[in-house]
Amino acid sequence: MADVNPVLLDEQLCFSIYSASKKFNHFYQSALAPFGLTYPQYIAMLVLWEKAPLTVHQLGDRLELDSGTLTPLLKRLEKQGWVSRVRSQTDERQVLIHLTEMATTKRDEVYSRIGQCQNLLGMSGDEIDSMMSELVTVKEQLDNVSHRRLITKEVDKVN
Amino acid sequence: MADVNPVLLDEQLCFSIYSASKKFNHFYQSALAPFGLTYPQYIAMLVLWEKAPLTVHQLGDRLELDSGTLTPLLKRLEKQGWVSRVRSQTDERQVLIHLTEMATTKRDEVYSRIGQCQNLLGMSGDEIDSMMSELVTVKEQLDNVSHRRLITKEVDKVN
DNA sequence: GGCAATTTAATTGTATACAATACTCTGGAA
DNA sequence: TTCCAGAGTATTGTATACAATTAAATTGCC
DSSP: OOSOOOOOGGGOHHHHHHHHHHHHHHHHHHHTGGGTOOHHHHHHHHHHHHSOOEEHHHHHHHHTOOHHHHHHHHHHHHHTTSEEEEEOSSOTTOEEEEEOHHHHHHHHHHHHHHHHHHHHHOOOHHHHHHHHHHHHHHHHHHHHHHHTTTTTTHHHHHO | OOSOOOOOGGGOHHHHHHHHHHHHHHHHHHHTGGGTOOHHHHHHHHHHHHSOSEEHHHHHHHHTOOHHHHHHHHHHHHHTTSEEEEEOSSOTTOEEEEEOHHHHHHHHHHHHHHHHHHHHHOOOHHHHHHHHHHHHHHHHHHHHHHHTTTTTTHHHHHO
């Protein structure tokens, strides 16, 4: 136990990101209150507005969520009238998520609302771009480490 | 509906942060597998290792979590032997969270493990500092907007 | 053509998050 | 002293997340 340094919460990038993520979550939940959408429901709708219909799997690829999360989320979106879930005719394993007429109609209202609320944040495009590119780097590192399974293998090997 | 611009998932800072937060979560969950700690349990332990005992409220202030989340989380930490939950003698409304002997003993092991795993990420201190200071700015903006309740008031006023 | 391996969703079980509510305790005002 | 507003924690209900398993459909390979 020679190389031990204290780990302080306030110095942890992970906590900054975790905390920011929760704040964004609340921000959009409030912003979208008129539409009754949660943040995860909202990002699902964003993807569908870009390109519907999509299978659960395709949607999950974009959102980095699996069917364990998406199935109940999509059932709630269906109950609230945003999407319909239809078994594919050509491959009955798949479920296609279609937009309803209501979702198509309300798309621009949501886009507009989001645009207005984001303006309140007063962040320039450059600030946002710079931050996002740094986040890409971090995420790539995290993916690399997980993918190479370094965490459980290489660290243990050292000990 | 004049000012409508499409909202694309890949251009959303919120999604970059949301996604990074989930990846960090997995990273630490793997890193801490030998100790059986989840990420939220780990950050709770970090705070307690800095300064225990703390009341549920004090811990919640640091972690930005309320008793609805912390009470069950702390019960699980207690069941696994990391903390003890003790009603304060001087104010019976409060519950003090103490470290167990096991937690004190294992602290440096966890610190060391975290240090090693973080090294695998290959991020310089400067990179981390720069990112964290940008995140502070974003979080302040989000706090301001929520606090001033701009989302539901000022935007609606415009319409 | 038949069947094992794979793919796709759904389900189950555990652990966060958080709003809203309930409950108990404390300190102060009448 | 009694009463009550407020503080601190727990509980309830809803909605994510995700690992692991299940079940059904499809594909590949012989």
